[in-house]
Amino acid sequence: MRIALSTGGGDAPGLNAVIRAAVLSARTRGWDVLGIKRGFAGLMGDDEIVPLTADSVKGIAGLGGTILRTTNRGSPFAYPVQQPDGSWKEIDRSDELIENARNLGIDTIISIGGDGSLKIASQLAAKGMRIISVPKTIDNDVAGTVTTFGFDTAVNTAMEAIDKLHTTAESHDRVMVLEVMGREAGFIALHAGVAGTADVILIPEIDWDIGKVCEKILSREDDGRRFSIVVVAEGAKPKGGTESIIGESLPGQERRLGGIAERLGFEIQKRTGKETRSMVLGHLQRGGAPTGYDRLLATRFGAAAVQAVADKRWGHMVALQSPHLVCIPIDEVLKEVKKVDPSHDVVMAARMTGISFGD
Secondary structure (H helix, E strand, C coil): CEEEEEECCCCCCCHHHHHHHHHHHHHHCCCEEEEECCCCHHHHCCCCEEECCCCCCCCCCCCCCCCCCCCCCCCCCCEEEECCCCCEEEECCHHHHHHHHHHCCCCEEEEEECHHHHHHHHHHHHCCCCEEEEEECCCCCECCCCCCECHHHHHHHHHHHHHHHHHHHHHHCCEEEEEECCCCCCHHHHHHHHHCCCCEEECCCCCECHHHHHHHHHHHHHCCCCCEEEEEECCCCECCCCCCECCCCCCCCCCCECCHHHHHHHHHHHHHCCCEEEEECHHHHCCCCCCHHHHHHHHHHHHHHHHHHHCCCCCEEEEEECCEEEEEEHHHHCCCECCCCCCCHHHHHHHHCCCECCC
16 A cells, blocks of 8 residues: 655644654555645645655654645646746646556545645545545634644634733733634634633624624723733624735635734724734744644544545545544535534633623
């Protein structure tokens, strides 16, 4: 058996731990393992294919990023190619990818990625490729799994930022608005905000009213609490409003969200008269060493993916359905994006402890 590993989409703490576990699990079975560099680019001649051995993955479990590198604009079904006039065109190179994999003797691919990578895996499986997926997203928005590796690390990074913002906000009697990642799902904002005892949490699943946000801040002022912490997911939007889009996306990329913290901070200061500062946590949430929980989950996922290959569970994704790991069809996963349930007990606990969701 010869398997190949690919990491696609945004990076997440724990990717290297998945790679390590998959390589070691496969090698104990006597299988060959290859690494596809930069998503699927290595299989299309635009990057390398490298052998992966026990020595290749020595000591990488605690490292952030991915030794295979990654990309969020490398779908073989819509591969961006620059034209002579400088413009970009997206072409279907999936048949080329499959043929190159066949020529290299690759029996199956373990694709580690989020919703975009899962869609690619589903399309490749439909064309006959043997593929197993491992869910990866710091946003925790993949359906069918309780959580994904990288999420816990991202929440801890955001929580530590909130802790530090508390001290400076209280010292200056300011409102601090922290923008965290979360395009369609507000899990990072919710979990970090509750853990960091924020005063307002704004998420994509609950449209907010700026008046309600300011009402919370002013009520704290009346109670002698002259500072407030607002945590907002990048994809959150006001009632009747739209997401905040910043800049232009490169060919093959999704729309770039951002700037909501600055817009929100401006409105809060104008309406309340409180000095308000904003901060975008950005890609700090993707960086750094994974937490112990994420290292453990990633290791379990990597080993489970190799077991799925042994069991010939083609077109399936490994998932955590506590306390066990299971395999579920990728097409089932893609039927919905997992989002925060506004009636979930974490949301209810936040409301009962005085946190406002701006509604």
